[in-house]
Amino acid sequence: MSFFPDEVIIEVLARLPIKPLFKTRAVCKLWYGLPSDKYFVKLYNQVSDKNPMVLVEVHDSTEPNSSLIGVDNSRGVSKFSLDFLRDKVNIRASCNGLLCCSSIAVKGVYYVCNPMTREFKVLPKIKDQNLTRFYPDSEATLVGLACDPSRGKFDVVLAGYQCAGSSRRPDKTFACLIFDSDSNKWRKFVSFQEEIFTHMNRNQVVYVNGALHWLTGSGSYILVLDLNFEVWRKVSVPDETRYGTGNRVYLLESDGCLSLIEISDTWMKIWVMKDYERELWHMVDRVSLGCIKGLVHGIFPIAQTGECVFLATHKQVLVYHRTSWAWKEMYSVQNNATLPLWFSAHAFRTSIFPCE
Numbered sequence: 322m323s324f325f326p327d328e329v330i331i332e333v334l335a336r337l338p339i340k341p342l343f344k345t346r347a348v349c350k351l352w353y354g355l356p357s358d359k360y361f362v363k364l365y366n367q368v369s370d371k372n373p374m375v376l377v378e379v380h381d382s383t384e385p386n387s388s389l390i391g392v393d394n395s396r397g398v399s400k401f402s403l404d405f406l407r408d409k410v411n412i413r414a415s416c417n418g419l420l421c422c423s424s425i426a427v428k429g430v431y432y433v434c435n436p437m438t439r440e441f442k443v444l445p446k447i448k449d450q451n452l453t454r455f456y457p458d459s460e461a462t463l464v465g466l467a468c469d470p471s472r473g474k475f476d477v478v479l480a481g482y483q484c485a486g487s488s489r490r491p492d493k494t495f496a497c498l499i500f501d502s503d504s505n506k507w508r509k510f511v512s513f514q515e516e517i518f519t520h521m522n523r524n525q526v527v528y529v530n531g532a533l534h535w536l537t538g539s540g541s542y543i544l545v546l547d548l549n550f551e552v553w554r555k556v557s558v559p560d561e562t563r564y565g566t567g568n569r570v571y572l573l574e575s576d577g578c579l580s581l582i583e584i585s586d587t588w589m590k591i592w593v594m595k596d597y598e599r600e601l602w603h604m605v606d607r608v609s610l611g612c613i614k615g616l617v618h619g620i621f622p623i624a625q626t627g628e629c630v631f632l633a634t635h636k637q638v639l640v641y642h643r644t645s646w647a648w649k650e651m652y653s654v655q656n657n658a659t660l661p662l663w664f665s666a667h668a669f670r671t672s673i674f675p676c677e
Contacts, residue, residue, distance in 0.1 A: 327351065335365045338396065339437040339671055356438075356673050366470045369418065369670045370577075373624045375631045375638055376420075376436075378412055378665035379654055389436065391669065392638045392651045394629055405439045406432055412665070413464035414477075416528050418672020421466040421477055428459060433466065433475060433502075433676050440677050444477060444500055447507055455481025455496070462518060465526045465533040467548055470674055474502045476548055478533055482514075499551065502676075512553055516544055520664065521621065527574045530597050534579060536572040543572065543579075559592050559602040571622050574668065582622040582630070587611065589622075589641075591630070608641065612648050619661070624668035633663040 334342060334355060342365075346353040355361045374393040391399045403410060403422065410422035410432065418437065424430035434441035455462050462481030469475065477500040482493070495514040500507050517538040527534045533546045534556070541563055543556040557563075558581060562570050568585045581592040581602070591606040608630075610617050616634050623638075624631040630641045631651075638652040654662065 331355070331361060331364065335361065335368050338399075339673065342673075343438075362673050363470065366418070366672050366674065369672055371626065373626055373631075373668060373670045375623050375633070375651075376412075376415060376667045376669035377633070377638065377652070377662055378667075379662075380660045380665070390652060392631070394631075394640055394651070398652050401436060403434065403436060406434060406441055408432070412667060413461075414466035414526055415667040415669050416466040416475070417468040417470055418670055418674050419466060419468045419475060419676055420667075420669075421464060423460060423464070428454060431477060431479075431500075433477060435672065435674060435676050437671050438673060438675075440675060442502075442676050445505065445507065447498065455479075455483060461498075463523055463526070463535055465528070465535075465546065467528045467531075467533055468674060469531075470672070475674075475676065476501055478546060478548075480546070495553075497546070497551075497553075499548070510551055514544070514553065521571065524664075524667070525572050525623075527572055527579060529574055529577060529579050534572060536570065536581075540570040557600055559604070561604075562590075562592070573622060573625050575625050576627050580625065582625070584610070584617070584620065584622070586617060589630075591625070606643055608643075608646075613639070619663075621663035621666075623663070623666045631668075633661075633666045635661045635663075638662065638666070 334345060372395055374391050377390045377392065379388050379390055389401050389403065409425045411425060412420050413423050414421040418435060420434050420436060422432045422434065429447055431444045432441050461479035465478035467476040478497065480495060480497040483496050493513045493515060495512050498507050498509050518535060519538045522536045522538055531549050535544045537544055542558055545554050545556050562581060562583045568583050571582045573580045573582060575593055579594040583590040587610055589608040589610055590604055592602045593605050595601055595603050619634050620632050622630055622632050628643055632639045636654045637650055640649050640651050
C-alpha cells in the first residue's frame with residue numbers, strides 16, 4: 322500500500338462494482354469506512370453517472386417470481402433480485418440508483434430501495450387509502466421518484482385522477498401526494514388536469530432541475546411537477562416533433578439534461594434541451610436505422626448518455642454507440658419470457674445512496 326497514495330486508492334475503489342467494493346471493506350480500517358464516507362459516496366455516484374445501464378424485470382412463465390437483469394455497456398449482464406423486500410412488487414420508477422416499487426398484494430404500500438446495497442425503506446401508510454387508488458387501474462396514474470444525491474434526500478410522487486363519488490368515472494381532479502424523506506411524511510395538493518398517459522409515458526419519468534417530467538400521451542408537450550414550489554406546468558417539445566406524423570417520441574435524461582428521442586421508419590433523432598429556462602431544444606444526433614430495419618417498429622429507447630443509447634425490443638436490449646455508429650446486442654431473453662422487455666425496462670445506474 323505504501324506505493325500508492327490514499328487519493329489514488331480511493332479513485333480506483335470508486336470504479337469498482339458494488340459487490341467487490343463491499344468485499345474490500347475487510348482489507349483495512351480505511352477501506353471499511355469508505356461506503357459511509359460522504360466524500361467517497363459523492364465520488365462513487367459521480368463515476369456511476371457516466372456509466373448508466375438498463376434494468377430489466379424479466380417475467381418467465383416457468384418461474385413464480387420475476388428476476389432483475391442489469392445490462393451494462395462496460396461490464397455486460399448481471400442478475401440480481403428484490404427478494405430482500407420479502408414482497409412481490411412492481412417497479413414503478415427509477416432514479417439515481419434507487420427504485421420505487423409498489424406492492425402487488427397490498428394496494429397503497431410502496432418501497433424505496435437500493436437493489437445494489439439491498440437497503441430499503443417502507444414508506445408510511447397513507448391514512449386515506451382511496452388516495453392511492455386512482456383511476457383506471459386502482460394505482461397511481463403517475464409514480465415519480467426524485468433522488469437528489471447532492472442533498473442526500475429523495476421524494477416519491479403519486480398522482481392521478483380521483484373517481485367521482487362511488488362511481489368508477491374520473492373527474493378532472495388531479496390529486497398529488499408527495500413523500501419527503503427528510504420529514505418522513507406525505508403531503509397532498511389538488512389541481513385540475515386533462516392529460517392522457519400511455520404506459521411508456523408513465524414509465525419514462527425524468528428527474529432533472531428539481532422537477533419530474535412526463536411526456537403526455539399525445540406527445541405534444543411535457544407535464545412537469547416542480548418539487549420546490551409544488552406546481553404543475555407544461556413544457557413544449559421541439560416543433561419538428563410536435564407536428565410530425567407517424568413518428569414516436571420518448572422522454573429520457575442525458576447527462577443531467579432533458580432529452581427527447583424521435584423514431585421514424587428510417588431515422589432516430591436525438592434532441593436535448595440545452596437551455597432549460599428558455600426551453601430551447603437542439604438536435605444533437607440523427608441516426609440511420611437501416612442496420613436494424615426489421616426491429617424498428619418494436620424498438621423503444623430506455624437510457625442514454627452522450628456516447629451511447631440503450632434500446633429495448635420485444636426480447637432484446639441493444640446499444641447504439643454514437644461515436645463509432647455501431648449497434649450491439651447486449652442481452653436477449655429466452656422463449657419463456659411472457660412480456661415485451663420494453664414494458665419492464667428502466668434507466669438505472671449503480672449507487673451507494675442510502676435509503677434507510
